[in-house]
Amino acid sequence: MREKLSELIAESMKSGKKDVTEVLRAIKSAFTMYEKTGKTLGDKEELKILLGMKKDLEKDISAFRGGGRVDLVEKGLKELEILNTYIPAQSTDEDVKKCAEEVCKEFPPTSMKDMGMILGKVKEKYPVASGKIVSEVVKRKLNEAKRTMPR
Numbered sequence: 001m002r003e004k005l006s007e008l009i010a011e012s013m014k015s016g017k018k019d020v021t022e023v024l025r026a027i028k029s030a031f032t033m034y035e036k037t038g039k040t041l042g043d044k045e046e047l048k049i050l051l052g053m054k055k056d057l058e059k060d061i062s063a064f065r066g067g068g069r070v071d072l073v074e075k076g077l078k079e080l081e082i083l084n085t086y087i088p089a090q091s092t093d094e095d096v097k098k099c100a101e102e103v104c105k106e107f108p109p110t111s112m113k114d115m116g117m118i119l120g121k122v123k124e125k126y127p128v129a130s131g132k133i134v135s136e137v138v139k140r141k142l143n144e145a146k147r148t149m150p151r
Helices: 002-014 018-036 043-066 070-084 093-106 112-125 131-148
Strands: none
Touching: 002 018, 018 043, 018 070, 043 070, 093 112, 093 131, 112 131
């Protein structure tokens, strides 16, 4: 995506789409800032940056709603809609849940200390999987194991 950004910005400027141009410039800026840290920017990193931007924008929109700033809420929603068009389709919560359950079958958790290992295995398949979903699955598996253990 990094390679296409300049081209997309030029197209949006020519067509007079100021909102799109703003969002694309923000994406390019975020990518550039990441690269300045000395790290290489791959597809996974691009996705993480875009998802981080999305999360920040959602927080901003929520804050604007709380402050009664309808104008900024509308602007934020427009930007979010534009940003979403550049974020590849994500795995569903169900996909992540199934993957976590498969990992738990293969490596049954014995305590919460196993959470990191299980989360790592799930993130190999779904790099931006929600840790919250994986945590729920592991906790459920631990509770099931406690109930089936003889006393």
